[in-house]
Amino acid sequence: MALALELDQVSRSYGAVVAVDSVSLDVEGGEFVTLLGPSGSGKTTTLRLIGGFERPNGGAISIAGRRVDHLPPYKRNTATIFQSGALFPHKTVAENIAYGLRMHAMNPSLIRERVGEALGIVQMGGFEERYPSQLSGGQKQRVALARSLALRPSLLLFDEPLSALDLSLRLQLRADIKRLHDELQFTAIYVTHDQSEAMAMSSRVAIMNCGRIEQVAPPQQIYNEPANEFVYSFIGESCCLPVRIDDGAARDQQGRPVDIRLAEPPSSGAWRLYLRPSRIRIGNEAHGCANTARGRVRFTEFLGDFNRYHLVAGGLEFFCDRAGERQYQIGEEVEAGWDTGDMKVFAA
Amino acid sequence: MSGAQQVTSAGHRDAMLARPAMKFERLVPWALVAPALVIALVFFGLPILNTLRMSFNLHVDQRVYVPGFTLDQYWMLVKNPIFSGSILTTVKLSLICAFSAVTIGYGFALLVWIGPPLWRVGFIGLALCPLLISEISIIFGWWMFFPKTGLLSHTLLSAGLIEDRFSLMYTEFAALVGLTYLTLPFSFFIILSILDGIDKRLLEASSDLGAGPLTTFREVMLPLTWPGMLVAFAHAFIWAMGTYATPSALGPDTLWTIGFLVQEQMLGRHNWPMASALAIVLVVGVASIMLLMRRLMARGGRFHD
Ligand SMILES: Nc1ncnc2c1ncn2[C@@H]1O[C@H](COP(=O)(O)OP(=O)(O)OP(=O)(O)O)[C@@H](O)[C@H]1O
Ligand SMILES: [Mg+2]
Numbered sequence: 001m002a003l004a005l006e007l008d009q010v011s012r013s014y015g016a017v018v019a020v021d022s023v024s025l026d027v028e029g030g031e032f033v034t035l036l037g038p039s040g041s042g043k044t045t046t047l048r049l050i051g052g053f054e055r056p057n058g059g060a061i062s063i064a065g066r067r068v069d070h071l072p073p074y075k076r077n078t079a080t081i082f083q084s085g086a087l088f089p090h091k092t093v094a095e096n097i098a099y100g101l102r103m104h105a106m107n108p109s110l111i112r113e114r115v116g117e118a119l120g121i122v123q124m125g126g127f128e129e130r131y132p133s134q135l136s137g138g139q140k141q142r143v144a145l146a147r148s149l150a151l152r153p154s155l156l157l158f159d160e161p162l163s164a165l166d167l168s169l170r171l172q173l174r175a176d177i178k179r180l181h182d183e184l185q186f187t188a189i190y191v192t193h194d195q196s197e198a199m200a201m202s203s204r205v206a207i208m209n210c211g212r213i214e215q216v217a218p219p220q221q222i223y224n225e226p227a228n229e230f231v232y233s234f235i236g237e238s239c240c241l242p243v244r245i246d247d248g249a250a251r252d253q254q255g256r257p258v259d260i261r262l263a264e265p266p267s268s269g270a271w272r273l274y275l276r277p278s279r280i281r282i283g284n285e286a287h288g289c290a291n292t293a294r295g296r297v298r299f300t301e302f303l304g305d306f307n308r309y310h311l312v313a314g315g316l317e318f319f320c321d322r323a324g325e326r327q328y329q330i331g332e333e334v335e336a337g338w339d340t341g342d343m344k345v346f347a348a
Numbered sequence: 349m350s351g352a353q354q355v356t357s358a359g360h361r362d363a364m365l366a367r368p369a370m371k372f373e374r375l376v377p378w379a380l381v382a383p384a385l386v387i388a389l390v391f392f393g394l395p396i397l398n399t400l401r402m403s404f405n406l407h408v409d410q411r412v413y414v415p416g417f418t419l420d421q422y423w424m425l426v427k428n429p430i431f432s433g434s435i436l437t438t439v440k441l442s443l444i445c446a447f448s449a450v451t452i453g454y455g456f457a458l459l460v461w462i463g464p465p466l467w468r469v470g471f472i473g474l475a476l477c478p479l480l481i482s483e484i485s486i487i488f489g490w491w492m493f494f495p496k497t498g499l500l501s502h503t504l505l506s507a508g509l510i511e512d513r514f515s516l517m518y519t520e521f522a523a524l525v526g527l528t529y530l531t532l533p534f535s536f537f538i539i540l541s542i543l544d545g546i547d548k549r550l551l552e553a554s555s556d557l558g559a560g561p562l563t564t565f566r567e568v569m570l571p572l573t574w575p576g577m578l579v580a581f582a583h584a585f586i587w588a589m590g591t592y593a594t595p596s597a598l599g600p601d602t603l604w605t606i607g608f609l610v611q612e613q614m615l616g617r618h619n620w621p622m623a624s625a626l627a628i629v630l631v632v633g634v635a636s637i638m639l640l641m642r643r644l645m646a647r648g649g650r651f652h653d
Contacts, residue, residue, distance in 0.1 A: 074558045
């Protein structure tokens with residue numbers, strides 16, 4: 001069967017700015033793929049290229065096995081959910097949802113049926129006669145979703161549809177979209193810069209940086225086996241320790257020895273060690289860890305569920321999180337430890 | 349029980365106290381609009397009433413007017429083809445002018461709205477120009493543009509598009525161009541201000557849902573800009589109805605607009621009652637356009653953005 005979406009070396013630049021730099025991506029039917037990356041990394045541009053709002057400078061885009069790069073949006077079988085919702089203000093909710101169906105010359109009784117069905121799916125039954133100005137932000141996005149779903153496109157494109165909503169509503173709609181995806185099995189490309197959104201909803205995540213895709217993998221794999229330093233530092237929280245290794249002994253960048261013992265030290269040279277603060281153990285818990293570091297507490301932060309201890313060892317600074325009461329005071333010497341699997345080493 | 353009673357009686361007392369205050373509050377809006385209202389009544393209402401009264405006076409013995417009451421002037425408006433024809437001419441001219449101004453203004457506003465930011469500065473600057481120049485100076489400009497020896501003829505000839513020099517001066521077309529030129533900036537600005545309030549993503553959403561450019565224009569752009577088009581149309585129409593100098597100076601001698609006849613009756617024939625009756629026709633025409641527009645606006649304005 002043909003792939004739902006195939007991007008082959010797609011590029012788009014604006015003058016000297018390369019917004020999308022030969023991106024390739026294959027998406028199977030029913031997948032939920034998230035484009036995740038920092039601001040300006042080309043996520044929106046990639047999505048707009050797929051939707052047909054921008055034309056690529058190079059490469060090929062195929063949807064369901066058909067080349068579409070020369071087609072305008074109204075000839076592509078995609079439907080976009082915009083950040084602003086982009087509901088037609090002069091049309092009622094029902095008219096908004098019927099719009100796409102009318103454009104596809106569907107007969108009126110079928111349209112009515114589909115509109116009712118779509119509103120039911122997003123739990124907005126009874127709002128048919130309202131105008132968009134009479135809806136809340138979350139309701140607008142539900143209607144926008146219904147408008148796109150009603151068309152049953154081969155590809156649904158989301159451009160940060162939840163970023164304008166407040167946190168609780170965002171969480172709720174995020175769960176709704178996930179539930180709908182599980183039920184309806186549509187294929188979706190979802191743009192966001194919210195990591196937890198990407199992790200929670202996606203079957204695969206594509207990490208973008210400077211117009212390129214750095215890694216495409218399921219969320220767990222992205223988190224546990226980052227392909228490169230960018231992905232590791234971008235996903236989740238991490239501490240970075242820039243060190244020099246001389247015959248297995250660690251020094252800071254000024255060359256002073258630091259009290260870090262590594263079970264499997266990398267070869268001599270300059271390296272960056274990355275650690276997840278949630279995986280670093282501290283105090284008694286650090287006893288018996290394969291890798292340890294001794295440091296002094298610089299300051300602590302209370303972050304609700306846990307305390308964050310900022311430690312300094314020589315010229316190296318890092319932090320680790322520990323649940324419960326604050327146990328270590330500023331200036332106190334403590335030992336931190338971690339397993340070799342929780343550390344990533346990248347050449348500096 | 350007694351507590352509840354106390355509450356009600358207290359509520360009653362509050363209502364008693366509130367009554368004079370509420371009366372005062374209702375007066376505040378009136379007090380605020382009073383100055384403007386007085387100015388409108390004194391400087392606009394009274395002259396119109398005066399004109400209305402004048403239109404019923406007698407015109408006998410070549411005197412400017414003789415106080416009295418007659419409907420002769422209005423009868424003449426219907427019976428005399430010069431007057432009835434001038435009313436038709438004026439309405440026709442104004443309709444065409446308003447239609448052209450809205451169409452052209454819409455086109456330019458759309459260009460500015462969609463185009464790059466630099467165009468905006470350029471077109472707004474261009475649109476401001478005619479507003480900075482007096483009507484008379486603009487007429488002089490057209491006098492250098494339309495005649496046989498004018499810029500238009502010269503340009504077309506040197507471009508090789510025509511064989512012989514020609515003149516468009518003193519034609520209805522010239523009058524129409526002059527009128528449209530006067531009203532175009534307003535149409536442009538009115539429609540641009542409406543367009544600026546529209547989310548451009550709507551165009552993308554429409555296209556995304558399967559509508560081609562023409563359908564998108566009909567289904568999304570037209571309904572959303574309809575109120576602005578009505579305002580621009582009414583504005584251009586009213587302006588064209590009342591403008592006297594431009595059609596007189598650019599049009600043919602036979603182009604008798606209401607404005608021209610008012611002037612002629614007033615100053616040429618010293619027939620003030622007739623001039624007043626013609627003026628009243630203008631006022632009634634303008635007022636009915638305003639009313640019609642409000643009706644049309646109310647129909648399209650069910651949603652609020
Ligand atoms: N129409 C445009 N004209 C010029 N440059 C553009 C245009 N659209 C995007 N860019 C540039 O292309 C790059 C990628 O932009 P894009 O909007 O795709 O980023 P993004 O990943 O969606 O970022 P964000 O998270 O901030 O939305 C940016 O450097 C941006 O400045
Ligand atoms: Mg974006």
